Amino acid sequence: MRVSRRSMLKGGALAGAVAATPAVAAMVKPSALVVFDSRIPESAAFAAAHRGAAMIDLAHGTAEGVRAINSPRAVTGVTRWSDWTALRGVLEAQGLRLSEETRAAAPLSGRTHLFRWTMTAR
Numbered sequence: 001m002r003v004s005r006r007s008m009l010k011g012g013a014l015a016g017a018v019a020a021t022p023a024v025a026a027m028v029k030p031s032a033l034v035v036f037d038s039r040i041p042e043s044a045a046f047a048a049a050h051r052g053a054a055m056i057d058l059a060h061g062t063a064e065g066v067r068a069i070n071s072p073r074a075v076t077g078v079t080r081w082s083d084w085t086a087l088r089g090v091l092e093a094q095g096l097r098l099s100e101e102t103r104a105a106a107p108l109s110g111r112t113h114l115f116r117w118t119m120t121a122r
Contacts, residue, residue, distance in 0.1 A: 035077030
């Protein structure tokens with residue numbers, strides 16, 4: 001067998017593609033489920049920043065939408081405190097744990113009871 005520059009380049013390209021496959025698969029993992037309330041400008045803006053993710057708008061329903069999702073890997077949202085406390089119990093029952101919780105800035109609506117939170121699979 002004769003080794004040429006062309007065969008070396010083909011072999012190198014194939015080896016690079018095989019090595020990159022797990023890295024590419026990790027980058028394409030699904031986005032978090034986003035929970036928001038379209039009646040609140042800050043929450044709607046948060047959802048708009050997460051285009052392409054699965055979304056649940058609390059203006060159209062309650063935590064039933066979250067219960068319908070089977071085993072989400074991550075859920076994030078900007079909601080009122082009352083919605084957040086109700087959702088947290090539902091998500092904990094599905095095996096998720098709190099990984100982030102902060103009071104959200106609300107300059108558009110002047111609300112002081114908005115929270116940005118994230119829950120992830122254990």
